[in-house]
Amino acid sequence: MNRLGRTVGAEWVKLWSVRSTWWCLAGATVLMVISAVTLGGATATDMRREDVKGAHFTASEPVVSATSFVQFALVALAMLVITSEYASGAIRSTLQATPVRGLVLAAKTLVVVPVMFAVGVLSGGVATAVVYAVLSTAAFGGYVAAPPAEVALDLLSMGLFFALVAAMTIGVATAVRSAAGALTVVFMLLMGLPLMLLMTGGQAALAVSLRMPLFAGLAFMGSTDNLTGGPIPYSAGEGLAWLLAWTAAALAAGYVLLRRRDA
Numbered sequence: 001m002n003r004l005g006r007t008v009g010a011e012w013v014k015l016w017s018v019r020s021t022w023w024c025l026a027g028a029t030v031l032m033v034i035s036a037v038t039l040g041g042a043t044a045t046d047m048r049r050e051d052v053k054g055a056h057f058t059a060s061e062p063v064v065s066a067t068s069f070v071q072f073a074l075v076a077l078a079m080l081v082i083t084s085e086y087a088s089g090a091i092r093s094t095l096q097a098t099p100v101r102g103l104v105l106a107a108k109t110l111v112v113v114p115v116m117f118a119v120g121v122l123s124g125g126v127a128t129a130v131v132y133a134v135l136s137t138a139a140f141g142g143y144v145a146a147p148p149a150e151v152a153l154d155l156l157s158m159g160l161f162f163a164l165v166a167a168m169t170i171g172v173a174t175a176v177r178s179a180a181g182a183l184t185v186v187f188m189l190l191m192g193l194p195l196m197l198l199m200t201g202g203q204a205a206l207a208v209s210l211r212m213p214l215f216a217g218l219a220f221m222g223s224t225d226n227l228t229g230g231p232i233p234y235s236a237g238e239g240l241a242w243l244l245a246w247t248a249a250a251l252a253a254g255y256v257l258l259r260r261r262d263a
Contacts, residue, residue, distance in 0.1 A: 003098070003100070003103060004103055004106065004107065007097075007098050007103050007104065007106075007107035008107045008110050008111055010097070010107070011081075011107045011108050011110075011111040012111050014081075015081065015111055015112070015115070018080075018084075020077070020080055020084075021077060024073050024074065024076055024077035024080075025077070025119055027073045028070050028073035028074050028077075028119060028123055029119075029122075029123040029126060029127075031066075031069060031070050031073055032063065032066055032067075032070045032123045032124065032126070032127040033123075033126060033127045033130050035062075035065075035066035035069050035070065036062045036063040036065075036066040036127040036128070036130070036131050037062075037127075037130060037131055037134055037135075038062075039062035039065050039066060040057075040059070040061075040062035040131045040134075040135050040144065041134070041135060041140065043057055043061075043062060043143070044057075044135050044140040044141055044143045044144060045140070047141065047143045048140070048141040048143065055143060056142075056143050056144060056145040057143060057144060057145070058144075058145060058146065058147060058150045058151065058154070059128045059129075059131045059132040059135070059144050059145065059146045059151065060124065060128045060131075060146075060150065060151045060154035060155060061154070062131055063124050063127045063128050063131065063154065063158070064154055064157070064158060064218075064221045064222065066127065067120075067158055067161060067162070067217070067221070068191070068214065068218075070123075071161075071162065071165055071190065072187070072190075074116055074119065074120075074162055074165065074166055075165065075166070075169050075183070075186050075187075075190070076183070077112075077166075078112050078116065078165075078166035078167075078169035078170055078173070079169050079170075079172075079173045079179060079182045079183060079186070080179065081108050081111075081112055081170060081173070082108060082170060082173040082174050082177075082182075083173050083176075083177065083178060083179040083182055084179075086177045086178070087178075087179065101255075101258045101259050102255055102258075102259070104258070105170070105171075105174060105251070105254060105255055105258055108170055109167050109170050109251065112166050112167070112170060113163045113164075113166060113167050114163070115166075116159075116162040116163045116165075116166040117159040117160060117162065117163040118159065119159075119162060120155075120158040120159035120160070120161065120162035120163065121155045121156065121158065121159040124154070124155045124158045124159070125155055128146070128151055128154075128155070131144065132144055132146045153222075154221065154222065157220060157221040157222065157236075158221060160220075160240075161217045161220060161221055161243070164217075164243050164244065164247045165190070165213065165217070165247075167247045167250075167251060168186070168189075168213065168246055168247040168250040168251070169182070169186050169250075170250075170251070170254065171247070171249075171250030171251035171252070171253060171254035171255075172185050172186050172189070172250050172253075172254065173186075173254070174254030174255070174257065174258050175250075175253045175254045175257045175258075189212065189213055189246070190212075190213050190214050191214060193209075193212065194209045194210075194212040194213075194214045194215060195209075195214075197209035197212075198210075210232055210233065210234075211242050212242075212246070213242075213243060213246045215232055215239075216239045216240075216242035216243045216246070217239065217243055218232060218239070219232045219234060219235070219236055219238065219239030219242075220236050220237075220239035220240045220243055221236075221239075222236060
């Protein structure tokens with residue numbers, strides 16, 4: 001336990017001692033606010049155009065939708081935690097200091113996961129507040145509401161989604177080693193492959209697509225739209241289960257390859 005604590009401490013210092021961490025976090029927050037306001041504005045405009053009386057949407061709903069874009073700023077940060085060490089050769093020093101390679105992977109994951117959870121909750125909270133402030137004005141018809149219980153649940157779900165995506169990214173980056181390769185693989189898992197399968201129109205491809213991380217995460221966060229107008233045919237609990245399965249598989253692959261290969 002003492003060795004793990006020391007390794008976690010070292011990884012914590014590494015994370016906050018580079019500028020890329022701050023740039024990625026700032027970029028994620030700004031992108032979250034801009035995307036959420038844009039998506040919320042479009043929803044409010046559509047509702048006003050259709051003259052939907054007495055209807056409203058929760059201010060955090062467009063923030064949840066914005067995670068599809070924002071996740072890649074945090075993916076970049078999680079990826080750099082491991083790929084930057086391979087690029088610079090610092091991974092050799094890391095593995096010499098902590099020869100038990102599973103501890104290195106565990107420490108990096110234990111540092112990044114709570115940070116991403118906090119970033120998801122805080123940036124989502126900021127974006128939700130901005131969405132409510134902008135869209136509750138008369139110009140947008142006042143179609144937005146902010147019930148505390150619903151907003152809190154959405155923010156916690158976003159935080160956990162970002163944390164699991166970051167853990168999955170660390171597993172992929174450990175297995176692939178290079179920044180370009182890791183980003184490509186994670187993009188294909190999160191966005192490219194699910195959408196390509198979705199566009200084929202086949203039932204088998206659709207079933208696989210809807211159980212990949214993107215749609216599993218959307219289902220977990222309460223969204224029922226599969227981005228083509230159709231539903232995600234399972235519950236938030238099943239979405240979380242699929243997300244956990246993908247994360248565990250990525251970390252397991254990273255651990256096996258980290259043990260087998262030289263630095």
